[in-house]
Every structure is written in C-alpha cells, then in structure tokens.
Amino acid sequence: MRIPGPEELLDGAVVVSQPMHTRFRGTTVREAMLLRGPAGWAEFSPFPEYGPAESSRWLAAAIEAGWHGWPAPVRDTVPVNATVPAVAVADVGRVLDSFGEVPAVKVKVAEAGHAGPAGVAEDVARVAEVRRLRPRAAVRVDANQGWDHDTALGALLRLAEHGLEYAEQPVAGIDGLARLRESLIAAGAPVRIAADESVRKETDPLAVARAGAADLVVVKVQPLGGVRRALSIVEAAGLDAVVSSALDTSVGIAAGVALAASLPRLPHACGLGTVALFTEDVLEPPLRPRGGHLAVGAALRPVPDAGALVRMRADEDRQRWWRERLRAAWAEMTAVGA
Ligand SMILES: O=C(O)CCC(=O)C1=CC=C[C@@H](O)[C@@H]1C(=O)O
Ligand SMILES: [Mg+2]
Known part of the structure; x- marks a missing residue:
C-alpha cells in the first residue's frame, strides 16, 4: 500500500467537533480529522489519549479509505x-x-x-x-x-x-x-x-x-x-x-x-x-x-456536507493539535523496522 507523505495527507484535512446527546466513554464531545484523498473522504480519529504507535493503525485505515479504496461488498x-x-x-x-x-x-x-x-x-x-x-x-x-x-x-x-x-x-x-x-x-x-x-x-x-x-x-x-x-x-x-x-x-x-x-x-x-x-x-x-x-x-462514498464542515469545524488550536498528531502517527508508521 502506497503511503502518501504528511503534506499530501493533510492537504484539505479538517478537524470537526461532534457534541453527544449522552456521555459515552467518559466524554460528551468527539473530535475527528477528515482527510480528502483521491479515492474519497477518510477519517482519522484515534481517541485523544492514544499515542503515536496506537494512532498509526488508525492512520493506516484512513490511508486505505482515502487513497486505495475498499474490497468489493458481498451483501447489499x-x-x-x-x-x-x-x-x-x-x-x-x-x-x-x-x-x-x-x-x-x-x-x-x-x-x-x-x-x-x-x-x-x-x-x-x-x-x-x-x-x-x-x-x-x-x-x-x-x-x-x-x-x-x-x-x-x-x-x-x-x-x-x-x-x-x-x-x-x-x-x-x-x-x-x-x-x-x-x-x-x-x-x-x-x-x-x-x-x-x-x-x-x-x-x-x-x-x-x-x-x-x-x-x-x-x-x-x-x-x-x-x-x-x-x-x-x-x-x-x-x-x-x-x-x-x-x-x-x-x-x-x-x-x-x-x-x-x-x-x-x-x-x-x-x-x-x-x-x-x-x-x-x-x-x-x-x-x-x-x-x-x-x-x-x-x-460507501461519503461526501461531507460543506455547511456541516464549517459549522462543526474545531478551533485552530485543535486543528494544529490534530495535524501534529497525524505527523507523529505517520512518523511511527514509516519508521525503519515498523
Ligand atoms: O458497538 C456499538 O454498539 C457501539 C460502539 C461502542 O460500543 C464503542 C465504540 C468506541 C469505543 C468503545 O468504548 C466502545 C466499545 O467498547 O465497543
Ligand atoms: Mg467494546
């Protein structure tokens, strides 16, 4: 699987913040970074306490979704x-x-x-x-x-x-x-x-x-x-x-x-x-x-609503925090011997 570089992954990326009706997993707000690849939109949303090694698997899933696509379905x-x-x-x-x-x-x-x-x-x-x-x-x-x-x-x-x-x-x-x-x-x-x-x-x-x-x-x-x-x-x-x-x-x-x-x-x-x-x-x-x-x-081809992306956009500090996180996960994923 080709692994795009961090700049390519982050081009067009946006972090959204989703309030919850009910506390779940100790939180009432869930943040997610959405990436836009040639195969479609992808999500990178490791839970906030996860470090780079654990997050690198979540990044691999996003790269598959956005840059490679999924296997053919066998049911409707x-x-x-x-x-x-x-x-x-x-x-x-x-x-x-x-x-x-x-x-x-x-x-x-x-x-x-x-x-x-x-x-x-x-x-x-x-x-x-x-x-x-x-x-x-x-x-x-x-x-x-x-x-x-x-x-x-x-x-x-x-x-x-x-x-x-x-x-x-x-x-x-x-x-x-x-x-x-x-x-x-x-x-x-x-x-x-x-x-x-x-x-x-x-x-x-x-x-x-x-x-x-x-x-x-x-x-x-x-x-x-x-x-x-x-x-x-x-x-x-x-x-x-x-x-x-x-x-x-x-x-x-x-x-x-x-x-x-x-x-x-x-x-x-x-x-x-x-x-x-x-x-x-x-x-x-x-x-x-x-x-x-x-x-x-x-x-199978989710396309976020442009208005929702604006309304739900997390503040600039959170955008920066998530961009750093993605870079750290990417570094872990591509480290020699990984
Ligand atoms: O499986 C479901 O019905 C919903 C998803 C769910 O329960 C979970 C999602 C995310 C984190 C976990 O704490 C939790 C689970 O443990 O399965
Ligand atoms: Mg469970």
Missing part, C-alpha cells in the same frame, strides 16, 4: 444494533427510540465507578428495561473489561436470565476471558463471550482465538488498521465477527459498512448506528439505519 445491507450507554433506567426508552427499529441492542455495563454490587444492580435494571421495551431484540452487554472475575460471573448469571446474545469483554485480558468462559460453562450458563479490547489493543490480535478465550471477535476498522487487515484477522481467527464503530463520524462509519459488507459471514448486527449518539453529523443525511439496516451502496 448490513444489520445494525442500537447502543445504550450506561444511562439511568428512565432514559433507556429515549435512547432506544433514537435508533428506531433494530434487531439487536448493545447495553453498556460496568461503567467506571459503577462496577461494584450497586453498579451491577443498575446494570441489571438497565438490561431488564431494554428487554421490556424491545422483547424481540437480541440483547448483548459490553463491560469494557470493567469487572473482575467474581463480579463478572455474578453479574452475567443474573443478566443471563434476561436472555443474552453475548457479553463483550466482561473482564480484562485473554487469560481472564478464558477463565470466565470456563466458569460460566461450569455454572450452567454458557453466555457467549466476545473479545473487543483483547483484539484491538493486543499486539497479537489472534492470541484470543488461539487461547479459546472467546466465541466471537469484535472488529473495528480504525483500531485494526483498515478493512483489509480486519478481514484477514477475522479469517485467521476462524471466529464469527461483530463489526463495530469506534464512535466515528459517518465518514468512519462508511469504512465499518465496507468491512461488514465484505465479510464472508455476518451472523450478528453491527455496532454501526452510533451517529444517533451525536447531536450533529458531517453527512447530510447522516448514515443512520432504516428498519435496523444500513444500505451498503449509498454508504
């Missing part, structure tokens, strides 16, 4: 899940309604500061409310590795009573996932385990499959370094994959759609409905599911 539509942040029970209905009809709902649990017994009770109540409001949807939970073994085991045994499609990264680490999976089977509640952080943050994303630590892998285009790299990780893992967003703008969501559309098997709804969590988006109309699905054809 992609099923999408609603994402319910760790909100109070009273707010669950409002969040669900913002996603419209969906085949699956992902519920955030074990939020920082709420991973003890009182937090588990809140999590169970949130999942019960989702189940009450969407009796036919598949319900999955994502703990972002916030529980320890015993809390996860206790929580999942209670949550399993509401019917769980799977539990995403309930505990940290590959060994932790493998041990919990065994304990759940031994307890007669074989809740399926999906690995997220143990795939996207490990230097060896296949280790989870080798260790028998998960039933599914969650794959996100930017953290894994592009659609092609994510496809090869899924193939080598030999596990079913759930495609999810990294809280991207619709430009980044398009890359997720490209991945979901080109996977040979797609048995689960994808976490690609997250633009519903933002108050504004760069696309007019935003990439939002209809009837629980995103249409692939319309999604």
